[in-house]
Amino acid sequence: MKRVLIYVAALTLFGFSQFGLAALAQAKQRAVLFEFAINQAEAVHTQPRLNDSADGKVERATEGSVEKTPELKKQMMLDRNAASNDQQELITQASLRVKQFSTQLKAELGAAIQSGGLNAGVEVCHSKAPKIAERLSTEGWSVARTSLKTRNQENTPDQWETDTLTQFDARFKQGEKAENLITIRSDKKHFRLMKAIPMDQVCLACHGTSINPSLQKTIQKYYPNDSATGFSLEDIRGAFTLQKDLSE
Ligand code: HEC
Incomplete structure (x- = not known):
């Protein structure tokens, strides 16, 4: 017992x-x-800029001055409040896709560089980056990366993207944190979001000012019109650019 x-x-x-x-x-x-x-909420709600939509649904937010004047603080509050519930939901969906894109590509790139060096990294980026983007482009979303200086010409920005990237550069140079650089734009048919991609130490080998000659050869082989070099740590390399077709 x-x-x-x-x-x-x-x-x-x-x-x-x-x-x-x-x-x-x-x-x-x-x-x-x-x-x-x-983190997601902070990342997307710190300062999403709302652009004029085609039908003027959302008022233009601040531009230029990034000094935290009372005026700007007020405007930032307005930005946050101006995003409707629908937009908040879209911002969350977009942020998740950005996170997935970035995590998956970093994992692929890291593994390739570790096993086959930077040349292998270029090959993996060449084959995997567009595939990952495509895989994440579901449910009406289109997911991509863009830059003012592209390696892959498929990533060439359109007018809105060019304007936004120029704005990101200016805001970054004036002291805003890269991770807060997000802009959205929406009208009845489309929702768009861009999120800045800053340079990092590991990017310099392939996008910096002095590229190893053998690596340069590999880059030229895949991208004869490459213009994505000459970046420094103080630069914004480009942006994730997402669009959702709302008419579906
Ligand atoms: C091993 C070399 C290599 C490294 C390291 C690398 N990249 Fe790239 N990057 C590439 C290649 C190759 C492409 C073109 C991919 C494609 O065809 O879509 C590219 C494209 C891009 C693009 C898309 C715009 C364009 O120019 O076509 C961005 C943005 C980008 N890289 C950012 C980064 C950032 C940020 C880092 C560091 C975290 C980084 N890259 C590290 C090789 C590299």
């Missing part, structure tokens, strides 16, 4: 400890998800 009791007690304790561990793991997962949601 005593033995049985001990056995039951041990089992109960074991059960509790398992339950405790599972609960702990769940709580941790929730905390991570929560943190992710907060």
Whole structure:
């Protein structure tokens, strides 16, 4: 009897400890998800700029001055409030796609560089970047990257993208954080969002001012019209550019 009791007690304790561990793991997962949601929310809500839409649905937000004058602060509040619930939802969807694009490409690029060096990195970027973009272009979304100086000409910006990239450069040079550089634009038929991509130490080898000659050869082989070099750490390299067709 005593033995049985001990056995039951041990089992109960074991059960509790398992339950405790599972609960702990769940709580941790929730905390991570929560943190992710907060980051997303912060990233997209800090300063989304709302551009004039074709039918004038949303008023133009601030431009130029980035000094945090009371006027600008007021305007930033307006920006946040101006995004309707529908737009907030679209911003969230777009941000998730941006995050996926960036995580997947970084993983592919990192693995390629580690196993085959920078030349392999170029090849992987060449074959995988457009594929990842295509894979994420579902449910009416089109997902891509663009820049004022492109490597792949398919990524050439249109007029709105050119204007937005120029604006991002100016805002970044005046001290705004790259991760806050987001602009949205919407009308009844389309929703568009751009998010700046800053330069980073690892990008310099392939987009910086001095490219290794053998790497240069590989780049030229795939991209004879490459103009995506000469960037420094103080530059915005380009932007993610997303569009959703709302008429579907
Ligand atoms: C191994 C070389 C390599 C490295 C490292 C690299 N890139 Fe690229 N990058 C490329 C290639 C190749 C393309 C063209 C991809 C394509 O065909 O779509 C490209 C394209 C881009 C584009 C799309 C616009 C364009 O020019 O066509 C952006 C934006 C970009 N890279 C940003 C970055 C950033 C930011 C980093 C650092 C985090 C980085 N790249 C690191 C090789 C590289």
